[in-house]
Amino acid sequence: MPKIIQLSQHVANLIAAGEVVERPASVVKELLENAVDAGATKVTVEIRDGGMTFLRVTDNGCGMEAADARTAFLRHATSKLRTAEDLAAISTMGFRGEALAAIASVSRIDLLTKTAASLSGTSLHLEAGVITEESEAGCPDGTTIIIRDLFFNTPARMKFMKSDTVEGGKVAAAVQMQALAHPEVAFTLLRDGKQVLSTPGTGELQAAVYCVYGRDFAKMVPVESRWDGYTLTGYVSKPTDARPSRSFQTFFVNDRPVKSKLLVAALEEAYRNQIMTGKFPACVLRLTIPANAVDVNVHPAKTEVKFLSEKAVFDCVHYGVLAALNKQTDRPQIQFRPNTTPTQPAKEPAPAPKQQSFFRTMSAEEYKTFSAAVKDAPQPKKEAAAAVAAAVERQLQSSLRESVMTPTVFAPIPAKPVPAPPVQVSEPETEQEELTMPAPIPWRMVGQLYNSYIIVEQGEDAYLIDKHAAHERILFEKLKANQEAISSQMLLAPIPVRLSADGAAQLIANADLLEELGFEIDEFGDNTVLLRQIPMDLSPDMAAEAAESLAADLLRGRRERKDSVRDELLHTVACKAAIKAGWLSDEKELLALVKQVMAREDLKYCPHGRPICVSLSKQQLEKQFKRT
Ligand code: ADP
Ligand code: MG
Secondary structure, three states: OOOOOOHHHHHHHHHHHHHHHHHHHHHHHHHHHHHOOOOEEEEEEEEHHHHHOOEEEEEOOOOHHHHHHHHHHHOOOOOOOOOOOHHOOOOOOOOOOHHHHHHHHEEEEEEEOOOOOOOEEEEEEEEEEEEEEEEEEEEOOOOEEEEEEOOOOOHHHOOOOOOOHHHHHHHHHHHHHHHOOOOHHHHHHHEOOOEEEOOHHHOOHHHHHHHHHHHHHHHOOOEEEEEEOOEEEEEEOOOOHOEEOOOOEEEEEEEEOOOHHHHHHHHOOOOOOOOOOEOOOOOOEEEEOOHHHEEEOOOOOOOOOOOHHHHHHHHHHHHHHHHHHHHHOOOOEEOOOOOOOOOOOOOOEEEEEEEEOOOOOOHHHHHHHHHHHHHOHHHHHHHHHHHHHHHHHHHHHHHHHHHHHHOEEOOOOOOOOOOOOOOOOOOOOOEEEOOOOOOOOOEEEEEEEOOOOEEEEEEEEEEEHHHHHHHHHHHHHHHHHOOOOOEEEEEEEEEEEOOHHHHHHHHHHHHHHHHHOOOOEEEEEEEEEEEEEEEEOOOOHHHHHHHHHHHHHHHHHOOOOOHHHHHHHHHHHHHHHHOOOOOOHHHHHHHHHHHHHHHHHOOEEEOOOOOOOOEEHHHHHHHHHHOO
C-alpha cells in the first residue's frame, strides 16, 4: 500500500529552485532585488564563465545579524511578509521568502554580512543548502554573497544551460534591468574581470539610460503624463533613432520590470506614420497605477502582468508618448562623424540637460490657442502677450510682403533676436501651466543643393530640408485630414495599368477604399485595370506607378488593420504625388514648402520615418573650420 510521505526540506527546495532558479540571470535578479530591498546604494555584480562557476553580489545595504543570516536560507524565511494581508500591500520586490533557500539548494554559497550596529560580521558556507561552516568575520557593512558551481548537484538542469556567452549576456540584461529600475542605486557589472556596466546612482533615470543603452540614446525624449490616477514617466527614442529590434524597450509597472504586448502595442501606436517599417522605438517607461488595478503576482520569477483595464493602460501609454513626441521640437543635426553603435561601458559623463531649442515657431493651432489666451489673460500679462502677438502678426505680414518682392528673403535678420516675454496660458482642465512662446525668428531661403535639399538660414542655424520628404509629409497630412473622399481629377483618356493577377484582383476588390483616396478603377481583363480618375495632387505621369504601389500595399497589408492599410495607401499616394529629389522645382514652389516646414512642428519626419529637416549650427561649422 502506498504511503503518503512529506517531502524532505531538500526536495521541496529543489522543486522551488526549478521555479525560481532557471539560470544564472535569475539568480542575479533575486540577489539584486534583495540588495535593493536592503537599502543598498551601491551594488557590484561579478561573474565568471557566464555566472555558472562564480557569481558574486556585493551590496552596502543593511546587512544581517548572525541569527538572521542563518534563517535567511530556510524556506519561507522572509523579513518582508508576515501575513496574507501583507501580500496585497507589499511594496518590496521579493515576497515569497524562498529565493535564497532555492538558490542555496543547487549551489555552494559563501555569505559575508554585517550590520552597522554590530562590531563584527558573520561568515557562512553552505553546500546544497546545508550550512557547513559558520564563523565571525571582519567585513564592511552590507552583504556579499558568492554563488559557486550553480546546478552542481542537478546535472539534468545543467544540460539546459547555453554557452557562457549567452548566459553572461542574460546576466548583463538582468543587471541592466535593475539599473534602469533603480537609478538611485549605483550598479557595476564585471564580466570575467572586465567592467561592462556602471551606473552613477544619482537617481536620474536619464543618466542610467545613458549608461545602459549607450550614448546613441543620450537624446531621448522625456515622457511625463498623468491620466486618471495613472502616471507615465521615462524616455522614448526619437522616431529617427529607431532600432532594428525591440531589445531596447523596457517597461516597468509599479517599479517591477514587466513584459507586456499591450504596452508594446501602445508605445508603437504612438510612432505610427513616423517610423520606418521593420524599425522599433526604444524606451524606458515607468507606469505607476493604483495597486488594485494590476496583478503582478502571476508568477514570482516571471514578468507577466495583468491589468484591470487594458484600455486605460493603452490610452495612458499611447497618448503619453504621443504628447512627448509632439512636444519635442528640435530637428536632427548634421553628423560629421559616423554614428557609433551603442556600447555597454559608458566612460563618458552623463549628457548635459537638453538645451532649449532655438528653432521654435508657432503652428496655426498654437497661434489660435495663444491669441484666445491673450483675450482672457490678466492685465499685465495681457500686455506682454499682446506685444508678442503683435510681433508675430508683423512677422507674418512682412513675410507675405517680402515674399512678393524678393522671393528668397523673408525679413532682415536682426543682430539680436528679440527675446519674448513668457506668457501664462490657463488651460481649462489642468492647473496653470507655463507656456513660453518665443516670437518666430526670421529666416531666409538660401538656395538648393543637388536639386534635392533646400538650404535655409535662421539666426545661428542653417537647415537643410529634403524637398521630397517635406512635400510628401505635407501631402500625407493633407490627405489624412480630409474626412471625405479626396478630390480627384477625371482623366480624358483612362490609363491602363497591367499588374500581376494578385495585384489586379486586390485593386478591384478594394475599389471602394481606393475611391476614398480619389481613384476610380475599372476592371479591363487580362490582369489590367483602367484608371479613370486619380487624386488631384497626383500627376497623370505617376498614376500607373502609384497603382502598382497601391496593389503592393494591399497585398502586403491583407492581414493588417484597416486603418493602417489606409495610412499605407495614403503614404503611397503622397509619395507619388510629391516632387522628387533631383527634379527642377521653381522657387515659388520651394518657398511654399519651406514656409510650411518652418512653421509647423508636426512636420518632422516623412511618413516613412526619415527626417525632413536637419540642422547645421554656425558653431558646428566653425568647429569644422577650426575657428573655435
Ligand atoms: P525574500 O526576499 O522574499 O524575503 P529571500 O530568500 O530572497 O526572500 O531572502 C530572505 C531574507 O533574507 C530576506 O527577507 C532578508 O531579510 C534577508 N536578506 C536577503 N538578502 C539580503 C541582503 N542582501 N541584505 C540584507 N538582508 C538580506
Ligand atoms: Mg528576495
